[in-house]
Amino acid sequence: MTTSTDITLIGGGIIGLLTARKFYNAGATVTVIDKGLLGKESSWAGGGILLPLYPWRQNQAITLLVKQSLGLYPALASQLSEETGIDPEWNPCGLLITQNPDITAATDWCNHNKITFEEAENMLDGLGTMAVHPLWLPHIAQIRNPRLIKSLKQDLLQKGVRLIENCQLSAINLDNNRVNSIATSIGNLLINELIITAGAWTSELLKQFFPTIRDNSPQISPVKGQMLLFAAKPDTLRTIVLDGDHYLIPRLDGNILAGSTVEGDTFDKSTTPEAKNQISAFALKLLPALKDYPLVKHWAGIRPGTQNGVPYIDRHPEINNLSINAGHFRNGLAMAPASAQLIADLILGRPTSVDPEPYRLNRLV
Template sequence: MTDCIVVGGGLIGMLSARMLHDQGLDVTLLDRQEPGQEASWAGGGILSPLYPWRFPDPVTHLASLTQAAFPSFADELLQETGEDPQWTQNGLLVLDPGQWDVAQAWARRWPDVQLEALDQPAVHGCEPALAEGFDQGVWMPRVAQVRNPRLMRALQHSLVRRGVDIRPRTPVSGFRVRSGRVTGVITEQGELLAERVVVAGGAWTGGLLLSLGAPPIEPVRGQMILFRGPPGLLSRMVLNDDQYIIPRRDGHVLAGSSLERVGFDKSITEAAAQTFREAAARLVPALADLPIEKHWAGLRPGSPQGIPYIGPHPEVEGLFVNAGHYRNGVVMSIGACRLLTDLIMGHAPICDPSPYRIDRADFSVRRSNAN
């Protein structure tokens, strides 16, 4: 018997386990394969929603909490584990025309946001590697990035140092429920008992919870490519026409991404790679001559409007969900996991939990479709 089982070893699952452990709980983390190998590993690591003014306020709220906490969190992981998540504040330059008015209206409601409108000379002064022809931009100088694989390694090492019981290759096939309360999970290795269970299964959350009633979370594939380039070729993260490029410290440049509803298919396509290469070269011509070092895909946990489900299951006591972060798992991570921890531990929540509450109506729809 343990105090809490966390199902899912991505960023949200591991960070939930870390925070709950630090609150004094004995935590066991289960993952269907190796921890940190799904969407958490595959993402670009921009610590901002893309076009943040297009997202509902509950996304912005969790993002702002996470953005404020991430510099000290990344440094804490580095000091604790020796693994550097490479938190880097190099700003986000948005080049889509006509964004300034809506972005400025959004920023007025979020006082910690810093935006600047750039004309053509200022755009190219901000990022000299840009192609000619970009006449205006929205500059967000405070936006930072992390390197997802390094973040995941650091977080896993942190859990190991804390003594959290991590069990890879332990898929959960069901839940043990008695008198309306969860008492554990069922795995291929047998039943594991716990007083609380947190489901943080990313795109697989709906399938895990289907028999009990699951929130509407579906996989959405995203592909991206990685260029191998010299350090200093590109300084800023750049976004245009829903495509982005992200320069890493070592000269690698990541380009993506796609939104594809193809179920649990993680295969990559040459058409996507060609789209990313062409889009990247239109932004920064020097990228056209760089070799592509890697091309991969991940499955995001898609949810309505991108608002995650965080909190107790409405029908099973002791069962909690932290899933459905869609494209913004990294930038909502600390806020989301802190909110979940507050709800489990009975603390005053870090923010209003009602926008993230799980609705029974979603469950009834899913059940009727499954029967």
């Protein structure tokens, strides 16, 4: 049986990797296991916009984590770039939202949360949209999520965090309401503290290995999203554009992401011609300049959907050394640094910087 570390995480997406980093920085030894390759699910597949779509329409609990994360990302990206040589490309390129019929709610939210905004009627040249009270949020950033995952993985390896990929879980062994070990395809691992950070697979994992604790198990459902990538030239588009239910995201190298669909209750990551045609038609209508550039990639990811999009970040009320940090739906990247901070504070018994109540598991009861 393998010698234990202080913290073991099941799930190595952005939530798991940043949680691991937070515990390492607090002096803990850490192991992260994943059923596949680290960060290759929704963390890799998403767009990397560091703000929820229409945040004034979202639950306040999402805003609390996003606001804290906005303040943490610049230093995080700088540290990772310096220490690993892999730049996550945190880019404060701004966000243009073309259609805001609820403009009063939008500006009230921005004012309350100290998010700079401007009217954007003069920013619509070259865009094919029917604008409604367009808003420009000049300081909103994006991050290139595949590069963020690569840099985090390299950072944790350099720190000596144990990262185990392609590791299948076969049993979780309990004794007196504590997890004492887990059985995996690489052998048994002793457990001190176990954190489930398995995204859309969290509920399935808990149902399989903790069948008697369903009253306090998070309700997380898979939600597929499909996206496209156009190989454009730099400065073809300089800012993120949110238009209705879809968006365009320009990377620093000129590539432009277009997304996305919202397809509920499926773990099937296959792409469909219907989604490709829908997203492509949107992208070419919104930015006609894309007609000069090839569509080079089409992929899908599985988001961890929850009621109102609010994640579960809590110690389990029945299993003494079990915690959950999962269920961030479309906003895992935007909420990740603060989510990692919150679960670390709860487990280490430190004061929390946000009220933990909205993220409790027993909100289900």
